[in-house]
Amino acid sequence: MVLRQSGVPATMTALPAAAQTPPTRGLHVITWGCQMNVYDSARMGDVLRPLGFRPVDTPDTADMIILNTCHIRDRAAEKVFSELGRLRLVKEARKTSGQSTIIAVAGCVAQAEGEEILARAPYVDIVLGPQTYHRLPEMVARAARAGGAVIETDFPAEQKFDFLPESEAPQTPGNLTAFLTIQEGCDKFCSFCVVPYTRGAENSRPVASVLAEAQRMVASGVRDISLLGQNVNAYHGVGPDGDIWGLARLAYALAEIPGLSRIRYTTSHPRDMDDALIAAHRDLPQLMPFLHLPVQSGSDRILRAMNRGHTADDYRDIVRRLRDVRPDLALSSDFIVGHPGETDEDFEATMQLVRDVGFALAYSFKYSPRPGTPAAGAGMQVAEDIKDARLQALQKLLREQQDAFNATLVGQTVPVLFTSKGRKPGQIAGRSPWLQPVHVSGPEHLIGQELPVRITERLSNSLGGILEEKKVYA
Ligand code: 5AD
Ligand code: SF4
Numbered sequence: 001m002v003l004r005q006s007g008v009p010a011t012m013t014a015l016p017a018a019a020q021t022p023p024t025r026g027l028h029v030i031t032w033g034c035q036m037n038v039y040d041s042a043r044m045g046d047v048l049r050p051l052g053f054r055p056v057d058t059p060d061t062a063d064m065i066i067l068n069t070c071h072i073r074d075r076a077a078e079k080v081f082s083e084l085g086r087l088r089l090v091k092e093a094r095k096t097s098g099q100s101t102i103i104a105v106a107g108c109v110a111q112a113e114g115e116e117i118l119a120r121a122p123y124v125d126i127v128l129g130p131q132t133y134h135r136l137p138e139m140v141a142r143a144a145r146a147g148g149a150v151i152e153t154d155f156p157a158e159q160k161f162d163f164l165p166e167s168e169a170p171q172t173p174g175n176l177t178a179f180l181t182i183q184e185g186c187d188k189f190c191s192f193c194v195v196p197y198t199r200g201a202e203n204s205r206p207v208a209s210v211l212a213e214a215q216r217m218v219a220s221g222v223r224d225i226s227l228l229g230q231n232v233n234a235y236h237g238v239g240p241d242g243d244i245w246g247l248a249r250l251a252y253a254l255a256e257i258p259g260l261s262r263i264r265y266t267t268s269h270p271r272d273m274d275d276a277l278i279a280a281h282r283d284l285p286q287l288m289p290f291l292h293l294p295v296q297s298g299s300d301r302i303l304r305a306m307n308r309g310h311t312a313d314d315y316r317d318i319v320r321r322l323r324d325v326r327p328d329l330a331l332s333s334d335f336i337v338g339h340p341g342e343t344d345e346d347f348e349a350t351m352q353l354v355r356d357v358g359f360a361l362a363y364s365f366k367y368s369p370r371p372g373t374p375a376a377g378a379g380m381q382v383a384e385d386i387k388d389a390r391l392q393a394l395q396k397l398l399r400e401q402q403d404a405f406n407a408t409l410v411g412q413t414v415p416v417l418f419t420s421k422g423r424k425p426g427q428i429a430g431r432s433p434w435l436q437p438v439h440v441s442g443p444e445h446l447i448g449q450e451l452p453v454r455i456t457e458r459l460s461n462s463l464g465g466i467l468e469e470k471k472v473y474a
Contacts, residue, residue, distance in 0.1 A: 022052035028062035029055070030083070033070025035266070036228050037107055039179040040130060041068045044106065046165050047136045059090045064102040064140070069109035071194050073368045077116070080109050084121045091123055102126065102143060106133060108198035112372075114153040122149070129153040130184070130199055134163035155200045161209060166216060175221035176419045176448060177431075182210050182237070182250070183229030188269065190296070191306045191375035192339060192367060195230050204229075204237040207245050207253065214254055223450065224262035224417055224431075225254070232265045233272040248276035255286045261450055262417065262433070266292045267334075270310045273318045282325035289326050290360070290434045293318070294334035298353025299346035302339050306375075312353050319357055330360035330405060330434050337394055338367040338387035340378040347390050354397055360405040360434055362398045366391050406436065406463065409455045413468055414438075416453040418446050429462075437462035 027048055031041040044066060045055060059065050065087055069080050084105070091101040104126035105117055111129035118127060125143040128136065132152040139150045185200045186193075214225055227247075229235060235247040245253075247265065254263055263286045270293060281287050297303050298312045322329050335350060354362075366387040369376035409432070418430035422439045428447055429439050439462060440453055446467075453465040 024054055025052050025063035026056035026061050027053035027064050028059045029066045029068060031068045035179050036181055037068050037070060039181045039228055043164055044133050044136060047134060051137055059087060066104045066106055069107035071108035071112050071198055073365055076109050077113055081120060088123050111153050111198040114151050118149050125149055127151040131155050131160055134160040161205050177224040178217050178222045179226050179228050180213055181228045183232050183235045186230045189307055192336060192373055194370045194373060197372060199230055202231060202234055204235050207237045207239045207250060211253060215257055218257050218259045227265040231269050233268040233277060246276055248280040251280045251284060251287055255284045261286060262288050264288045268293050270315050270318055278321050278325060281322060288433045289329040291329060292332040296334060296336050298350035302342050302346045305341055306339060316356060331357060332361040333359055335362060335364040335394060336367050337390040338382035340375050341380040342382055351397060359398060359401050361402055364391060364394050406458045409463060410458055413452050413454045415450050417450045438465055440465050440467050442467050
């Protein structure tokens with residue numbers, strides 16, 4: 001039996017007030033995909049906490065297992081079904097020892113393929129999309145009551161953020177860095193992308209709710225907040241003054257929070273990189289000089305086919321204006337090779353853009369047809385071996401640029417926010433403004449501080465350095 005819920009009773013609040021403390025139950029969340037899924041997983045934990053659920057490290061000790069999925073590329077559904085096969089065995093083993101297990105599938109695969117999941121994996125109890133997880137307590141209750149699967153993959157009229165309890169703890173250990181979702185969904189409909197279909201239309205949280213969450217995070221020790229959104233710089237939240245605030249205005253307000261020393265935002269779209277945001281990079285030292293601004297391709301023809309709404313030169317121009325106001329700004333990007341219709345010449349235009357811009361970091365992917373997206377049905381699909389060769393060439397160039405960028409830091413003194421013990425005894429580790437991990441020799445009591453470090457060496461995936469003014473910190 002499949003129960004569907006399409007509305008929420010008008011009286012529903014975030015959570016029913018618990019009359020008595022519920023028994024403690026184990027919750028195991030498996031998270032795939034982007035940082036927003038990491039944030040969502042933490043918030044699902046928040047939603048379930050009043051029901052007695054507490055995180056456990058392994059599925060076999062869990063009374064509830066949530067698989068939070070990603071649909072962005074390659075064989076997403078097969079990966080989900082193979083993981084579910086494994087979880088089914090866990091559920092059966094627990095059953096033989098008299099314990100029940102709720103299996104929930106959340107995230108973008110659940111949104112896109114919910115019915116298919118229930119048909120192929122009838123032992124799944126709950127299927128929920130990214131916009132309905134504030135209803136989890138009710139779904140858990142209904143699944144227990146009805147003994148059938150519950151599916152909720154609509155885009156509800158109410159905003160889940162209005163119904164979520166306050167987050168209890170930041171999403172990373174050490175409480176120094178945290179993700180904060182401020183915007184979700186996308187109206188841009190790039191030809192290749194499932195996000196507008198799985199996450200729904202663009203919507204922004206109100207300014208007051210974002211500021212309150214940021215303040216709570218900082219009060220609990222967070223120093224570095226990454227604002228998240230599928231199109232984070234399209235943010236347009238209602239301000240306390242009734243005006244619509246853009247991301248720049250929000251950043252100025254966040255920069256007023258004492259103790260919040262680092263603000264980042266991801267993922268941005270070149271079309272929404274407006275003058276105000278560029279000015280914010282000029283004015284706010286808290287806004288980190290590291291920007292993930294995906295360009296996808298350097299060919300105007302392919303950018304048009306992708307429905308990106310900008311040219312390669314528009315992108316070069318944005319980068320130039322950003323670097324004019326913030327010369328230490330480093331860029332990161334996403335690239336897709338082998339979009340339908342991409343010729344050798346188009347690919348060369350991408351290589352040229354990479355040479356022109358110079359990236360500190362980049363993620364590159366072979367185009368993967370996503371069911372239901374315009375590009376998937378387009379002619380002129382590019383052969384797999386050509387995609388492979390292009391990806392290899394692009395990744396080689398990007399790797400060289402990343403190494404070159406890291407090499408420029410050797411000999412420089414940079415501020416490092418120390419977040420944990422290092423790999424070796426006597427070491428502590430942190431991250432630079434550009435997100436590279438940095439290791440130094442130093443006492444543990446410095447964890448939590450942002451201190452100048454002279455970078456002395458470049459390791460394969462991190463930097464090594466020494467604390468400046470070492471005697472002061474010893
Ligand atoms: N094929 C390959 N890469 C994709 N991305 C999104 N959709 C696809 C697809 N169908 C990449 C884009 C995006 C990143 C998150 O994933 O580069 O920026
Ligand atoms: Fe996908 Fe394009 Fe929207 Fe980014 S801007 S989420 S790539 S549709």
